[in-house]
Amino acid sequence: xxxxxxxxxxxxxxxxxxGREIALRLxxxxxxxxxxxxxxxxxxETVQDIVKAGGRASACVGDVTAKDFGERIVETAVKSxxxxxxxxxxxxxxWDSVIQKMSDEQWYAIIDVHLTAPFRILRAFANHLxxxxxxxxxxxxxxxxTVKIGVQAGRIAAMNQMIPLGRGGLPEExxxxxxxxxxxxxDYVSGQTLVVNGGL
Numbered sequence: 302x303x304x305x306x307x308x309x310x311x312x313x314x315x316x317x318x319x320g321r322e323i324a325l326r327l328x329x330x331x332x333x334x335x336x337x338x339x340x341x342x343x344x345x346e347t348v349q350d351i352v353k354a355g356g357r358a359s360a361c362v363g364d365v366t367a368k369d370f371g372e373r374i375v376e377t378a379v380k381s382x383x384x385x386x387x388x389x390x391x392x393x394x395x396w397d398s399v400i401q402k403m404s405d406e407q408w409y410a411i412i413d414v415h416l417t418a419p420f421r422i423l424r425a426f427a428n429h430l431x432x433x434x435x436x437x438x439x440x441x442x443x444x445x446x447t448v449k450i451g452v453q454a455g456r457i458a459a460m461n462q463m464i465p466l467g468r469g470g471l472p473e474e475x476x477x478x479x480x481x482x483x484x485x486x487x488d489y490v491s492g493q494t495l496v497v498n499g500g501l
Contacts, residue, residue, distance in 0.1 A: 303331025309382040311335045311374055313365050313422070314392030316343030323389055324358070325351070333357035333382040335374060337392065339364050357382065365392045366413040371421035375429060385429045390419035430467065465500030 310327045314320040316338025324334045328351050336351075336358050338344035344360040351358035359381040361374045378385040393415050396407050440447050461468050478497045481487055 303329070305387075306331035308332045308386045309335070309378050309384050310387035310389065311337070311361075311378055311385060311422070311426075312389040312391055313337045313374070313418070314339075315389075316340065316347050320389075320391040321347050323391060327387070327389075328354070328356035328358065332387065333359075335359055335361050335378045335381065337361050337363070337365065337374060339392075365418035365422070368421070370418065371423075371425035374422060375425040379429060385426060388422060388426050390422060392418065463501060464498070468499065470497060470499060 305327060308327075308331065310324075310332045312320050312324045312327065312334055315324040315334070315336045320337075321343075324336055324347065327334050334351065334357070336344050336347045337360070338347075339362075341360075341362045344362050348358045348360045359377060361377040363370055363373070365374075367373075375385055396411060397403065398407065457469065475497055478495055482490070482495070
């Protein structure tokens with residue numbers, strides 16, 4: 302059983318390089334992955350490699366900066382695997398220069414691929430999020446006294462409006478963040494503070 306069994310991931314720029322390795326890692330943990338590359342050949346090659354190894358993958362070839370790309374890649378995930386749970390906005394490149402030599406064309410190209418494209422993909426993805434439905438809380442008995450536990454529905458509703466992810470965090474999500482730093486996956490991470498707050 303993989304930790305990502307039943308999950309569907311989108312990884313942009315995953316036909317090669319770091320994006321490919323991210324996609325392969327997600328597949329090893331059980332996820333189905335939508336592979337993207339601006340060129341068809343590397344995208345299809347990565348899909349073939351995943352399928353040959355027993356994983357599930359489909360391709361969405363194209364430029365992430367295209368206006369309709371966000372909707373198209375999320376639709377690919379939903380049509381191919383029934384849902385969408387994970388977005389990795391990996392696609393990008395460098396075309397930099399010192400500020401006095403950087404053209405408007407360079408500036409807007411970098412803004413489009415690193416900011417506008419992820420924004421559009423996440424906007425399309427938001428329509429497919431399935432937030433966990435929070436309950437009213439409950440009660441427990443402590444030495445003969447009934448004590449309310451959990452958060453009341455009114456407070457949950459207010460909290461959900463403030464948190465960009467649209468819901469409060471779960472205990473297992475907090476535990477998962479701690480586990481990340483206990484695992485070898487974080488061996489090259491040093492001196493960082495991880496804020497686990499749904500984007501608040």
